[in-house]
Amino acid sequence: MLIQDYSSEHLTARLRGEGIYLVTGAFTVHLRIDLPHLARELGTMYGAYRIEDPPGICDAHAHIARLGGVRGLLGPRVQAWADGERIFEPVPVVRAYTLLESLLNWAIATSDLAPMLVHSAVLERDGHALLLPAASGSGKSTLCAALVCRGWRLFSDEMAVFDLVSGELLPNPRPVSLKNRSIEVIRAFAPDAHLSPVYHGTPKGDIAYMRAPAQAVARANQSARPGLVIAPTYQAGANTTLAPLEKAQGFRLLTDNAVNYASLLRTGFDIMTDLVERSALYTLTYSDLDDAVERIGRLHAEVVAASESA
Amino acid sequence: MDTSAPSDRGVLWKIAAAAPLPMRCWDGDYVVYNPSSGDTHVLDIVTGEVLKAIVAGATLRAELRARFAAFLEVPADARLDAQLDVVLAALEGIGLIEQQHGC
Secondary structure (H helix, E strand, O other): OEHHHOOHHHHHHHHHOOOEEEEEOOEEEEEEEOOHHHHHHHHHHOOOOEEOOOOOOOOEEEEEEEOOHHHHHOOOEEEEEEOOEEEEEEEEHHHHHHHHHHHHHHHHHOOOOOOEEEEEEEEEEOOEEEEEEOOOOOOHHHHHHHHHHOOOEEEEOOEEEEOOOOOOEOOOOOOEEEEOHHHHHHHHHOOOOOEOOOEEEEOOEEEEEEOOOHHHHHOOOOOEEEEEEEEEEEOOOOOOEEEEOOHHHHHHHHHHHEOOOHHHHHHHHHHHHHHHHHOEEEEEEEOOHHHHHHHHHHHHHHHHHHHHHO | OOOOOHHHOOEEEEEOOOOOOOEEEEOOEEEEEOOOOOOEEEEOHHHHHHHHHHHOOOOEHHHHHHHHHHHHOOOOOHHHHHHHHHHHHHHHHOOOEEEEEOO
8 A cells, every 4th residue: 555545643643653664775663653744745755656565684773752741841852763762852843754764764774674785876778777875965855856856766865775686776765855055956957846845954954855756756666787887966056067987986986976885795786896897987066957957868878889789 | 936925935925804705896996894803994006906816715824025016017026025914904903804814
């Protein structure tokens, strides 16, 4: 069953009671929420997601509830728990949704599945995955959102998830996190995109989330092989520049952005070197989103054509 | 007649790890995984070529010196010896190779 198949009242009651087993790609989180407004926001942003019923194995037991007691006197705040432990600082009730997203990120990063994780947006087109590895603040999520709005399949705006056996990328399509000026940039770029309310005053400034397309969520069990890696950097006023990256540089860039490469030992080395060998590697400097999306599309088409003729 | 440098005699080099070294060469850069430490190293072409020679079984310093000179296309002189010492020390420092003193 999908979340959207539940009435708002039923979803709220279930989240408050036994919870739901929310499936996002390869991950499943047992989620309980005691806040009706957050249950409604979840219903809006995650309507197309599957609830595992009857529940199976999950990656984390997560719970979000209003804080009582002395902390509550400071103003209504909410707290997150994962597997019974408090995680993250409490946040004001109005920002509860940002806590939910952080909690889901945490559940993936600490999953027993233990795939290789790289800080990178991932998209797919024509069966080939595109990685956009970059640190926070590089314009990665903005570019990811723009590509999604132009028909690319969303895997993740935040984390590349590699299957340890096949080396393929596993989809984990979730709402795309947009910060500060990016929110208006995407509103202008794609007026039809569904954005959450803007959450003000987070440690990263203003945040809004772009809902993942239902088609990406429905295909969340379809992995893809990597084909193109582009490390993006937003630079105000810059012309769009795509420059090839040597493989050793690409390897360094990818391992620098990896979350758990070192702990995977030989398996990590094999997946990472395979990724580098099978991918075309580039850096991208951009300021014009339309131009960047168009150039990436052309490059991707060339890479796909070359791969199919090889 | 022995034409090797004085320091060559009796020195053997070998891979420090018991397991094979997974290695890739891309456009003149070597990427190698050390199974003993779990570390990955990106090596320049010269260091990578020396390591490759040791992996291939060139354990005598004199042999490495000859290969190094041929690869760089320079005479096997004192300057080359100094360069080779730097490379070997670097590879030993990151735990990829170790020396054995023979007789």
